[in-house]
């Protein structure tokens with residue numbers, strides 16, 4: 157089932173007088189429970205497309221349809237609400253909150269997504285997700301004491317704890333070695349399947365493509381082939 | 382979950398530094414304003430503590446009260462019309478005790494009035510500060526211009542003028558010492574400033590205080606320091622929070638990306654600002670009140686609860702404004718900025 161689609165999305169950046177069209181009408185639809193991998197040369201517009209899809213920056217034209225509603229026509233507050241409740245993000249760096257423990261990072265996400273769980277329900281949910289990503293033994297640790305891979309796993313836990321409909325990941329394995337990268341990709345695949353998430357992932361790494369259900373190639377601001 | 386509090390807990394040193402700066406600046410402000418108030422009390426309690434009213438002095442005195450000579454007929458006319466009004470004269474001078482030790486005092490003499498001490502010729506009533514220096518009722522004093530002796534009749538609280546204790550004497554004795562017939566001033570409690578009396582110039586209490594040369598200069602410079610400190614502390618708040626916010630741009634971006642409301646980020650900053658400021662203010666209020674109690678007797682220091690409360694409120698408001706102004710950048714942070722900048 158398609159819960160998310162992108163329709164003729166354009167993006168133009170203007171550097172002073174010069175206008176540059178980075179996305180030249182992109183069409184794409186994502187299916188539930190599938191990992192769609194976005195590949196392409198550096199500068200082809202992958203990150204731009206992913207961040208527009210995720211509601212992190214506006215498009216210059218076209219539609220981003222989530223649950224049949226056009227996000228490009230929504231107010232910033234409506235987009236924020238969707239980001240908070242329906243989307244999850246993983247980026248190249250974990251971007252954890254430095255002064256919160258692993259457990260608190262997840263609690264913050266639960267607060268933000270307004271899931272209205274009771275304290276013990278929150279605890280149970282956090283324990284469950286941390287077990288899923290294999291970080292339950294470091295619940296009380298601060299990010300500064302975690303390794304890169306561990307941070308990334310916490311970031312993934314944060315991205316899925318509120319049961320998002322769509323997971324966006326931009327080079328989630330780029331800062332990890334190949335063993336850790338595989339672990340992270342396995343984890344993302346498992347979560348996509350078990351939680352029936354719609355996942356869009358950008359990656360440079362050929363090896364990671366074996367985890368994807370669908371591979372889409374971008375070149376020069378358009379879907380190629 | 383209270384992330385404002387979690388951040389303070391995790392970054393104790395940073396917030397401790399901010400708190401101690403606010404503590405020091407506010408303590409300094411309290412002490413200076415206590416000093417300003419103490420000095421003003423020391424300089425003019427005699428006038429300040431009078432009820433609201435109007436002072437009259439001779440127009441030709443050009444606002445210098447000890448050049449003022451109010452015509453006797455005018456004085457009699459006013460005093461007969463306004464029963465509560467009193468004519469008075471103030472003159473700095475010296476009293477010599479039995480060991481010929483000289484003390485500087487402000488001689489005050491007035492016509493019959495409930496606002497001033499009325500003493501008989503040869504008697505004197507002194508400010509309480511002299512009692513604290515060991516002078517007792519019954520002690521005698523002389524003055525170079527006075528043929529007889531003054532006997533101390535009693536003491537009164539908080540009667541100071543021009544940084545000297547007030548000595549109330551009888552009008553007759555005053556005239557003998559200073560060889561004048563006319564009075565300098567007429568005070569009309571609750572009087573009407575617009576009431577014009579020929580040949581006399583009217584002053585409100587505040588205006589009259591400002592004709593005391595040292596008074597206005599002293600108060601102006603001290604009050605300037607106080608407001609300067611308040612402004613500085615406002616700027617400190619702004620700068621400190623600005624620096625903290627700049628360091629946290631990446632964090633704000635990430636929090637916005639995951640869906641935290643901008644208003645929550647402001648609330649986080651306000652909570653931290655209020656927490657730090659209130660603790661710092663409570664500490665400096667305690668310290669300044671302790672100082673108020675243990676300050677040496679001779680030190681003109683007087684810090685009332687009203688002044689402290691008012692200044693604290695100003696600090697809170699200015700801290701709030703400073704933090705909020707510096708927080709405008711939070712509003713501008715784009716979630717993408719953080720993600721593209723890499724590790725936070």
Ligand SMILES: Nc1ncnc2c1ncn2[C@@H]1O[C@H](COP(=O)(O)OP(=O)(O)OP(=O)(O)O)[C@@H](O)[C@H]1O
Pocket residue numbers: 169170178196197198199200201202203204205
């Ligand atoms: N904010 C911006 N202002 C101007 N140009 C931008 C901006 N963001 C991206 N671009 C440009 O858009 C183009 C596509 O960038 P994008 O980050 O989407 O590429 P990418 O496919 O993700 O590349 P990479 O694989 O290196 O991450 C690049 O040429 C980039 O310089």
Ligand SMILES: [Mg+2]
Pocket residue numbers: 202203204326
């Ligand atoms: Mg990219």
